[in-house]
Amino acid sequence: MVSIRQLKRGVQSPKMVFQHLNKLYFRNRYGKEFENGVNFxxxxxxxxxxxxxxxxxxxxSVNAVDGSLEKRxxxxxxxxxFLKSNIHNKDxxxxxYVTAxxxxxxxxxxxxxxxxxVVNVWEEDGWDDDLQTVLPETMVSYAKEAAEEYPDKRLLIHFIQPHCPFIGEFGREMVENSNIDFWPQxxxxxxDIPKDVLLKAYIENLEVVIPYVDELVQCLDGKSVVSSDHGQLIAERSFPIPFVEYGHPQDTYLPNLVEVPWxxxxxxxxxxxxxxxxDTEMQSGNVEERLKQLGYKV
Known part of the structure; x- marks a missing residue:
């Protein structure tokens, strides 16, 4: 069912219609949960x-963390x-869950x-107001505290990088305001930002976080795995309607969106x-503002 809001957005943006039609294709073929995927x-x-x-x-191509790499x-x-298909109705x-x-x-x-x-690092104490994101060093600090406080629990540690905003030197200089509505714009x-600039900024954002991931892996006890919730499109053709797409639209099961490291x-x-x-407290007064600053439409 198409909502009134979606119809209005479609009139304003034909590419939104293309995106919605592509989503319908994948939903009809696979359902709302990609059947070939793994429950992490x-x-x-x-x-x-x-x-x-x-x-x-x-x-x-850029990883420097020691380990055996597979594709999942x-x-x-x-x-x-990712959250809906991995944690819904699970014990x-x-x-x-330590999350940015x-x-x-x-x-x-x-x-x-x-x-x-649930440790919401993006709340006031963990949020960087200047860069409008959670820095990787902040995540390391919170994750270490969680490891000490909960030594008999598994840790799901959700960094925000390489997701925008771009926090590397090149990204901040060349891609200004890479947060609110960035990929939709x-x-x-x-x-109008060249693909090579976007790709370099994205790679830099990944290179920025990797040393902190390595630091955390070195100090955590037990078996550690580095992975991702989903991938990213950077000026690449979608399917089956082959328009140029950006970001990570929901229910669009293209290889660069669902193939992740393991x-x-x-x-x-x-x-x-x-x-x-x-009991897990889920209430927050600033969640909508934080999502907008991270580039999500809410």
Missing amino acids: MEEDWDNLLLLDACRYDIFE TSRASSTVG LSDTV NPQLVWKSEQFSPDFHK LREGER LVCPFDERRTIERAKT
Whole structure:
């Protein structure tokens, strides 16, 4: 069913119509959950470090974290889809979710989250007002605290990079204001930034976060895996309507949107993991503002 809001946006933007039609194609073929994807929460790990919107091919080319790299297929092409298809109605009382992404709170009524604990790093204390994001060093600090406080729980650690805003020196200089409506503006032709510039800024954003991922892996006990919730399109043709697309539209199961890294890092001993129920507070007064600053339409 198409809403009035979607119809209005379609009149204003023909490419929104193309995007919606492509989504319908993939939904009709695969359903709202990509049937070829893996449920990451059912995989074998003690610590799962997610790099938001990280493509497998680019991670493979720049990664400096030690480990055995494989390619995995995500069940979704967006964070909302990833959370819905991996955590909905799951007993995750053995897992602490440390996240720089506000989507779990924003869409909590859709996910029925059952984590032991959720640490929303994007709240005031973890948010960088100048760059309008959560910095990777901040995530490392919060993740280390969670590891100390919950030694018998799995850790799901969700970095925001390489997702925009671009925080590297090149990205900040060459791609100004890479947050609010950034990818939609590019898709609609409201901004004109060459693909090579976008790609360089994206790669730099990944290179910025990798040393912090490596630092965290080195200090966490147990089996650590580095992966991503979904990939990214950067001025690439969508399908079946072949218009130039950007970002990571939901329910669009193209290879560069669902192929993600799965880096299994060396480890000595596993942690003993135990389940324990607790109440998880999901309310937040600034979630909508944070999502806008990270480039999401809300």
